[in-house]
């Protein structure tokens with residue numbers, strides 16, 4: 001896939017570059033703790049961070065501390081837990097009772113991995129035998145949710161989280177905080193579709209990473225092409 005030319009020529013307004021982490025800045029790997037950034041991603045983000053006009057942030061389903069550990073850019077803004085966790089803001093206390101009630105209903109299947117993030121619970125089934133995966137998806141969909149909670153689908157993962165958050169709301173909040181910037185969101189997964197939809201209403205630019213159906217206007221191949229775009233944008237001097 002060649003890079004869409006119009007994405008290389010953004011030059012009018014300063015950019016607000018918002019990136020998802022897994023699948024966008026880092027290739028998808030079997031073990032979440034081994035999701036190191038794509039070569040060049042850290043350096044490109046560092047250049048955007050130092051840029052006099054552009055702004056950038058990572059918007060992830062992970063805890064922000066995990067992404068910081070991968071990127072080692074302490075001053076970079078990371079919004080974690082699908083928009084529940086904001087830099088400099090105390091998150092509401094986690095509902096540990098809800099997480100406990102969901103955990104108690106999980107099926108006992110070999111290879112199922114729990115990622116308890118405190119505020120949300122991700123259940124990974126990438127390492128469950130292939131033949132059992134559809135059954136696991138169905139069992140997870142049957143779990144009785146605590147009031148106000150929702151189930152989100154992702155790449156070989158189902159995540160239980162409180163409602164009222166999400167990347168759509170998060171990109172909207174950021175776009176409105178930087179009204180003179182062109183908001184750009186890059187993401188690869190189902191949860192990123194909320195952000196693509198929200199940015200349509202904010203006159204933003206949306207880029208899906210990888211193939212598959214999407215609400216995004218543009219598509220790129222994978223994290224390697226994301227790095228190429230970030231490098232290019234870090235070189236731009238906006239006209240406005």
Ligand SMILES: O=P(O)(O)OC[C@H]1O[C@H](O[C@H]2O[C@H](CO)[C@@H](O)[C@H](O)[C@H]2O)[C@H](O)[C@@H](O)[C@@H]1O
Pocket residue numbers: 020021022023027028029030031032033035059060061062115122124126154155156157159189191
């Ligand atoms: O919003 P993101 O930054 O993309 O985070 C979404 C989830 O990413 C992680 O899981 C995914 O990536 C793993 C590593 O490549 C992969 O093993 C897993 O199958 C994927 O679903 C992370 O573990 C989750 O907590 C995030 O919500």
